[in-house]
Amino acid sequence: xxxxxxxxxxxxxxxxxxxxxxxxxxxxxxxxxxxxxxxxxxxxxxxxxxxxxxxxxxxxxxxxxxxxxxxxxxxxxxxxxxxxxxxxxxxxxxxxxxxxxxxxxxxxxxxxxxxxxxxxxxxxxxxxxxxxxxxxxxxxxxxxxxxxxxxxxxxxxxxxxxxxxxxxxxxxxxxxxxxxxxxxxxxxxxxxxxxxxxxxxxxxxxxxxxxxxxxxxxxxxxxxxxxxxxxxxxxxxxxxxxxxxxxxxxxxxxxxxxxxxxxxx
Amino acid sequence: xxxxxxxxxxxxxxxxxxxxxxxxxxxxxxxxxxxxxxxxxxxxxxxxxxxxxxxxxxxxxxxxxxxxxxxxxxxxxxxxxxxxxxxxxxxxxxxxxxxxxxxxxxxxxxxxxxxxxxxxxxxxxxxxxxxxxxxxxxxxxxxxxxxxxxxxxxxxxxxxxxxxxxxxxxxxxxxxxxxxxxxxxxxxxxxxxxxxxxxxxxxxxxxxxxxxxxxxxxxxxxxxxxxxxxxxxxxxxxxxxxxxxxxxxxxxxxxxxxxxxxxxxxxxxxxxxxxxxxxxxxxxxxxxxxxxxxxxxxxxxxxxxxxxxxxxxxxxxxxxxxxxxxxxxxxxxxxxxxxxx
Numbered sequence: 001x002x003x004x005x006x007x008x009x010x011x012x013x014x015x016x017x018x019x020x021x022x023x024x025x026x027x028x029x030x031x032x033x034x035x036x037x038x039x040x041x042x043x044x045x046x047x048x049x050x051x052x053x054x055x056x057x058x059x060x061x062x063x064x065x066x067x068x069x070x071x072x073x074x075x076x077x078x079x080x081x082x083x084x085x086x087x088x089x090x091x092x093x094x095x096x097x098x099x100x101x102x103x104x105x106x107x108x109x110x111x112x113x114x115x116x117x118x119x120x121x122x123x124x125x126x127x128x129x130x131x132x133x134x135x136x137x138x139x140x141x142x143x144x145x146x147x148x149x150x151x152x153x154x155x156x157x158x159x160x161x162x163x164x165x166x167x168x169x170x171x172x173x174x175x176x177x178x179x180x181x182x183x184x185x186x187x188x189x190x191x192x193x194x195x196x197x198x199x200x201x202x203x204x205x206x207x208x209x210x211x212x213x214x215x216x217x218x219x220x221x222x223x224x225x226x227x228x229x230x231x232x233x234x235x236x237x238x239x240x241x242x243x244x245x246x247x248x249x250x251x252x253x254x255x256x257x258x259x260x261x262x263x264x265x
Numbered sequence: 266x267x268x269x270x271x272x273x274x275x276x277x278x279x280x281x282x283x284x285x286x287x288x289x290x291x292x293x294x295x296x297x298x299x300x301x302x303x304x305x306x307x308x309x310x311x312x313x314x315x316x317x318x319x320x321x322x323x324x325x326x327x328x329x330x331x332x333x334x335x336x337x338x339x340x341x342x343x344x345x346x347x348x349x350x351x352x353x354x355x356x357x358x359x360x361x362x363x364x365x366x367x368x369x370x371x372x373x374x375x376x377x378x379x380x381x382x383x384x385x386x387x388x389x390x391x392x393x394x395x396x397x398x399x400x401x402x403x404x405x406x407x408x409x410x411x412x413x414x415x416x417x418x419x420x421x422x423x424x425x426x427x428x429x430x431x432x433x434x435x436x437x438x439x440x441x442x443x444x445x446x447x448x449x450x451x452x453x454x455x456x457x458x459x460x461x462x463x464x465x466x467x468x469x470x471x472x473x474x475x476x477x478x479x480x481x482x483x484x485x486x487x488x489x490x491x492x493x494x495x496x497x498x499x500x501x502x503x504x505x506x507x508x509x510x511x512x513x514x515x516x517x518x519x520x521x522x523x524x525x526x527x528x529x530x531x532x533x534x535x536x537x538x539x540x541x542x543x544x545x546x547x548x549x550x551x552x553x554x555x556x557x558x559x560x561x562x563x564x565x566x567x568x569x570x571x572x573x574x575x576x577x578x579x580x581x582x583x584x585x586x587x588x589x590x591x592x593x594x595x596x597x598x599x600x601x602x603x604x605x606x
Contacts, residue, residue, distance in 0.1 A: 014515070014516055014519060015489065015516065018547045018549050020414050021414050021415045021416075022413075022414040022415065022416055040519040041519075097391065098382070098392070098394075099385070099386065099390075099391055099392070102386065123532070125515065125519065127394075128394060128395065128515075128531070128532050128551070129382075129392075129394035130378045130379075130382070130394070131381075131382035131385070131386075131392055131394065133382075134379055134382040134383050134386070135382050135383075135385070135386040137383070138382070138383055138386035138387055139386060143350070143351065143460075143462035143463035144350065144379070144383070144463070145350075145463060146375075146378065146379040147375060147378075147379070160466075163375070164375060164525070165375045165468070165470075166374065166375055166526060167470055167471055167472065167473050167526065168468065168469045168470040168471040169468075169469055169471070170347070170348070170465045170467070170468050170469075171465070171466045171467040171468075171469065172463060172464065172465050172466065173463070173464045173466055174462065174463045174464075175462040175463070178462070178463070183525060184518070184519070184521060184525070185524070185525075188521075225391070226389075226390050226391030226422050226424065226425045227391035227392070227393060227409075227420050227421065227422050228420070228421060228422075228423065229418050229419065229420055230402070230406075230408065230419045230420070230421040231408065231418070231419035232416050232417070232418055232419070233416055233417045233419070234415065234416040234417075235412070235415075235416060235417055235550060237575050237576040239562065239576060239577055239578050240578075241574050241575065241576075241577055241578065241579065241580045242578065242579055242580070243574070243579075243580045243581070243582070244579055244580065244581050245582075248583065248587065248588055248591045249591060249595070251581050251583065251588070252588070252591050252592040252594075252595040252596075253595055255563065255579065255581060255592070256592075256595055256596060256599050258579060259540065259561070259563075260599065262561060264483070264539055264540040264560075264561055265483070265507060265540070265596070265599075
């Protein structure tokens with residue numbers, strides 16, 4: 001049986017996240033009451049797991065580190081078809097950078113124990129780093145392939161995957177157990193179904209704290225993070241905007257005139 | 266398991282750049298990073314050291330010196346012809362433990378974005394993603410600037426070394442070549458005892474469609490304001506009508522309207538066209554840092570209060586799905602008849 005662990009992150013809804021601002025004086029987040037949703041790329045990681053499960057004998061565990069509200073994201077994964085959900089939820093984990101996040105997730109994966117494939121989205125929409133997958137792999141001493149856009153060969157001990165490049169791809173052979181981070185080209189995530197939601201009610205979400213992992217509290221969260229935010233500045237634009245007004249036709253004509261006069265079109 | 270590497274003393278180690286080559290040609294981003302590394306190293310009164318891995322790279326080291334390197338660590342072997350994560354990581358980690366660099370810079374390329382975290386986690390140090398500036402604070406700690414929440418965050422790695430950052434092509438300018446500069450080449454052994462659990466078998470290049478973003482004189486970029494695929498096709502239609510390259514923001518990529526390779530900004534491409542037209546995007550700094558080099562900037566957005574209007578030369582408040590068909594009709598008239606408005 002193929003044992004798959006999918007790491008998912010609950011992030012502020014990317015459609016509203018541009019409303020989050022930092023108060024330049026107090027350096028506190030403003031409008032940060034935006035609802036949490038599953039990180040878009042993690043949906044593709046879960047979908048990859050569910051498609052593998054449909055074709056091979058597989059067990060899918062979803063692992064998330066986050067605040068209690070991230071439990072909803074784990075629940076959503078169960079409703080989509082994951083077998084088991086684990087939420088690593090501890091105040092000590094707060095303020096973690098990618099390194100401390102990957103470290104804590106790697107400890108949780110070790111506690112889960114047996115696994116063949118760890119799947120992650122390529123990047124998170126809020127912090128935008130792509131570090132967590134490869135750093136988990138490093139801490140677990142596993143091979144990793146990032147930016148996986150296709151899995152042409154799977155099922156055995158060696159898989160073949162295509163990893164996206166700037167233009168084209170690398171064909172990579174990787175031996176299980178391994179960590180793969182996935183791009184959105186890999187698949188189209190399924191939608192929630194009513195029966196899935198009903199079935200998920202019978203599935204338990206295990207909630208773990210740092211004590212369950214047997215690591216010191218100082219190794220996770222802000223304390224375990226090598227990087228810190230030291231300063232915050234606002235960016236002043238050098239441009240002075242001229243608004244073009246009028247009816248739609250007038251606006252279009254006026255814009256074209258401006259651009260034509262400047263020799264741009 | 267977590268290997269901690271603390272600063273050993275108060276003298277500064279070198280500033281490193283992990284250079285990248287494809288088919289034996291050094292990438293532009295690597296040369297740009299060496300130029301910036303030179304400035305940082307001069308401030309610290311230390312040297313610039315470049316790590317270059319690949320196969321048959323003899324002819325490539327001179328340009329690394331010409332843009333500012335003092336020393337090049339060269340691992341040259343047929344085993345390294347493609348990027349191989351395990352062997353690349355092992356060589357760089359071993360060397361970094363011996364030489365204790367102060368700073369390590371890596372290009373935000375598909376290779377760099379995988380290799381940098383593998384090296385950072387192995388060394389037990391921090392890594393800042395896709396920086397748009399690198400400067401020292403008053404204590405000579407590297408401030409790694411990244412856009413977030415409508416401002417610029419300075420991220421530092423105070424306790425651990427090296428201080429690591431990835432930077433995209435085009436963030437720093439191409440340094441001037443000084444062909445008289447020379448330096449030391451240090452050949453590296455390629456270890457034989459590497460686990461080979463992951464192997465690049467083949468690299469396949471695919472030609473992207475349409476006008477390339479970096480060389481286009483007009484760039485049209487679309488965002489979530491397109492609303493749906495139909496709206497997106499209107500934005501693509503505008504790009505087509507102007508013979509412009511089509512770029513995107515992360516929300517548009519997340520919606521699946523267009524591929525990641527078209528994303529402009531901090532973690533995507535840096536463009537500097539003569540004309541930039543942003544449609545249905547809110548002016549998030551993560552995107553806008555990729556277009557600051559544009560000569561003339563236009564934004565079309567239905568929200569008059571959108572921050573994008575603070576960052577462009579011309580603004581039009583309108584629903585792009587209603588406005589674009591009319592704009593395109595007028596462009597067509599202009600192009601066909603050269604109507605003077």
